[in-house]
Amino acid sequence: xxxxxxxxxxxxxxxxxxxxxxxxxxxxxxxxxxxxxxxxxxxxxxxxxxxxxxxxxxxxxxxxxxxxxxxxxxxxxxxxxxxxxxxxxxxxxxxxxxxxxxxxxxxxxxxxxxxxxxxxxxxxxxxxxxxxxxxxxxxxxxxxxxxxxxxxxxxxxxxxxxxxxxxxxxxxxxxxxxxxxxxxxxxxxxxxxxxxxxxxxxxxxxxxxxxxxxxxxxxxxxxxxxxxxxxxxxxxxxxxxxxxxxxxxxxxxxxxxxxxxxxxxxxxxxxxxxxxxxxxxxxxxxxxxxxxxxxxxxxxxxxxxxxxxxxxxxxxxxxxxxxxxxxxxxxxxxxxxxxxxxxxxxxxxxxxxxxxxxxxxxxxxxxxxxxxxxxxxxxxxxxxxxxxxxxxxxxxxxxxxxxxxxxxxxxxxxxxxxxxxxxxxxxxxxxxxxxxxxxxxxxxxxxxxxxxxxxxxxxxxxxxxxxxxxxxxxxxxxxxxxxxxxxxxxxxxxxxxxxxxxxxxxxxxxxxxxxxxxxxxxxxxxxxxxxxxxxxxxxxxxxxxxxxxxxxxxxxxxxxxxxxxxxxxxxxxxxxxxxxxxxxxxxxxxxxxxxxxxxxxxxxxxxxxx
Ligand code: BG6
Numbered sequence: 001x002x003x004x005x006x007x008x009x010x011x012x013x014x015x016x017x018x019x020x021x022x023x024x025x026x027x028x029x030x031x032x033x034x035x036x037x038x039x040x041x042x043x044x045x046x047x048x049x050x051x052x053x054x055x056x057x058x059x060x061x062x063x064x065x066x067x068x069x070x071x072x073x074x075x076x077x078x079x080x081x082x083x084x085x086x087x088x089x090x091x092x093x094x095x096x097x098x099x100x101x102x103x104x105x106x107x108x109x110x111x112x113x114x115x116x117x118x119x120x121x122x123x124x125x126x127x128x129x130x131x132x133x134x135x136x137x138x139x140x141x142x143x144x145x146x147x148x149x150x151x152x153x154x155x156x157x158x159x160x161x162x163x164x165x166x167x168x169x170x171x172x173x174x175x176x177x178x179x180x181x182x183x184x185x186x187x188x189x190x191x192x193x194x195x196x197x198x199x200x201x202x203x204x205x206x207x208x209x210x211x212x213x214x215x216x217x218x219x220x221x222x223x224x225x226x227x228x229x230x231x232x233x234x235x236x237x238x239x240x241x242x243x244x245x246x247x248x249x250x251x252x253x254x255x256x257x258x259x260x261x262x263x264x265x266x267x268x269x270x271x272x273x274x275x276x277x278x279x280x281x282x283x284x285x286x287x288x289x290x291x292x293x294x295x296x297x298x299x300x301x302x303x304x305x306x307x308x309x310x311x312x313x314x315x316x317x318x319x320x321x322x323x324x325x326x327x328x329x330x331x332x333x334x335x336x337x338x339x340x341x342x343x344x345x346x347x348x349x350x351x352x353x354x355x356x357x358x359x360x361x362x363x364x365x366x367x368x369x370x371x372x373x374x375x376x377x378x379x380x381x382x383x384x385x386x387x388x389x390x391x392x393x394x395x396x397x398x399x400x401x402x403x404x405x406x407x408x409x410x411x412x413x414x415x416x417x418x419x420x421x422x423x424x425x426x427x428x429x430x431x432x433x434x435x436x437x438x439x440x441x442x443x444x445x446x447x448x449x450x451x452x453x454x455x456x457x458x459x460x461x462x463x464x465x466x467x468x469x470x471x472x473x474x475x476x477x478x479x480x481x482x483x484x485x486x487x488x489x490x491x492x493x494x495x496x497x498x499x500x501x502x503x504x505x506x507x508x509x510x511x512x513x514x515x516x517x518x519x520x521x522x523x524x525x526x527x528x529x530x531x532x533x534x535x536x537x538x539x540x541x542x543x544x545x546x547x548x549x550x551x552x553x554x555x556x557x558x559x560x561x562x563x564x565x566x567x568x569x570x571x572x573x574x575x576x577x578x579x580x581x582x583x584x585x586x587x588x589x590x591x592x593x594x595x596x597x598x599x600x601x602x603x604x605x606x607x608x609x610x
Contacts, residue, residue: 042166069170111155176209182199306486317416
């Protein structure tokens, strides 16, 4: 996914665009560019491969004070390799129109051929460039907004676009279909952006655009239309996060800040949702009647990446405590697999950003087949939140680090509450519920204990040059092993795999020798002995064992080379603790390897293209 931004107002556009692009850079950082428009000066375009700093080193030398209108883009490459030519904004043949785009034009090849035979000259390998030439084609006769709509009518795919034209130099036209777009209303002008992070510095007043909605923003006003250019009134909403939430503070990286925030974000996720005296959870927003809740026959979690791992843990917990069958689906596979859906199915989509295209497409597929949809998301007003029938915000605050951390533990916290909520309507007693809830209230303190322990840094020093890692866990710790491996892959680029510990002997054990670090999650629970057996199998092949163990377990040193302790807790809550040292291990290994932890190569915070 890319980040787009547009500004029109009294401020120096270049400044507002640069600040916005800095906040959008977690959406993609393959290239960056701006286009500024002024009646006298005309169109000014600058773009560079790589990060914003490359562009700033160029534009900061230029006097751009005259420009109060502009659009900008930070790229996550889909079509055409990351380079300056393929960077946005793209311009038309006459260098009068400039456009930025987040999304994919699926029928670009056909359109490109038609435009070429009509004499248009293409300079890039991107799908996006066809859009600006299409608009150029209609703009010969039609006003800008009509040209944009005429052009988009012939486009298959997804888009959030912003366009400026030298023929109508006092406006920006923007349209959304499939990719997120918000509008910010500030004292000094209008800001259009892919998400609220780019707007918060200037205003908290935002308008969320739906698919098929068109913005025409002028110096002192803006209008929003449907795709037939009927004027539509939109609700102005308030952003409830403060700017500090998206600052790094004293931390070197957003990822480390967000790992350390977990001692409070887990609390934020259960605040106001626990009823200790009844041993139950209060989950407003589910939008499910009592009858619908008791008629749930099956739950299907749908997600991608780290959110998918949260769904896997949901399967273990809900099946064990609420005795409801659960399935967990990769959104991209569910979307095209023709899944069998039945009456009594409840689909729960999990997405930190609420904008991941694969998950959104799966949601729409299930909804189209009459299934009730519940969303578990972090971003207020996100598309998944708005298109779900009901849902739960995880209240983890803005997550900027591309590798998800605090959102994961907040997703797990909400899934624990959902488990209690469903189980208390079945077998779970108020006492059992109260026991879990009072232990849940102690989790933030236990996370702090883990964060204060620096053993993991010493272990990172020892293994930072490893070429491979294996992570092993049993039960609900298997998804944690997957998550630990994913974190290491995402930010240190070391190949790592997660496996159910017992499954290791049916294949991956072939990989083990004295150079293979193997991380075991080996808590003192009812399958501890089984995990110890698996550790012995690794030790017999000289694998180097790092164990995540329960505080006070001294026996573990007979089986592991290195040990990171976590405080004891109930098994339903233990994934909230065991993941933290794995996040830190990946973080410290990546930092020691000199990797850009917050903007790891090839990744983006959430991918808004299928
Ligand atoms: C990837 C992110 O692009 O999308 C991961 O890099 C994330 O961190 C995954 O887990 C799913 O994103 P979301 O927002 O749908 O949870």
